[in-house]
Structure formats: structure tokens, C-alpha cells
Amino acid sequence: MQNHSINSLAIIVISSLLLSACSMSDWWNGHYATRAAFIDSMRKESAYYAAESPEQRELRRKNRLICDKETGYNRCMRRLGTPVWHDGLDK
The missing domain is CATH 1.20.5 (Single alpha-helices involved in coiled-coils or other helix-helix interfaces)
Structure with missing residues (x-):
């Protein structure tokens, strides 16, 4: 057992x-x-x-300072022509 x-x-x-x-x-x-x-x-x-080139880096830094204050961050970055977001979707 x-x-x-x-x-x-x-x-x-x-x-x-x-x-x-x-x-x-x-x-x-x-x-x-x-x-x-x-x-x-x-x-x-x-x-x-x-x-990225230094110009693109500077543009991104400048646009980030402006767009951080806005509600539509992606839309703002597109409008200002930031390289990654510059895809023509904001028009």
C-alpha cells in the first residue's frame, strides 16, 4: 500500500x-x-x-519648447515643420 x-x-x-x-x-x-x-x-x-544634422536638432529643440505648451503636440510639430512630423497631414 x-x-x-x-x-x-x-x-x-x-x-x-x-x-x-x-x-x-x-x-x-x-x-x-x-x-x-x-x-x-x-x-x-x-x-x-x-x-540628424545640427540644423534639424536645433529646429526640433526650438519647436519642442513651443509645442510643449500646446494641447495638440503632434499637430503643432507638423505645422512648424519638424522633420519627423513634416508629412503633410496638417494641411
């Missing part, structure tokens, strides 16, 4: 370990993939802003 209960307990313990291992790998892969995507996005953003 004890042998049967030990076998049952072993099956329960092993199955719970396997289930938790699967969920841990899913959590780790999701966490890692999200972090990798975030780091990649930050690198692209840094490269984009580093490639």
Missing part, C-alpha cells in the same frame, strides 16, 4: 515540476523577447537622432 502512495506522490511531484518548468520557460521567453525588442527600438531611436 505504501508503495502505491509513493508512486502516486512521485507522479504528482514530477508532473507539477514539468508543468511549472513549461510555464517558467514561457515567462522567460516572453520577458526576454520583450526586452530584446525594447533594446532594439532604443538603438534605432538613438541612431536616428545621432544622424
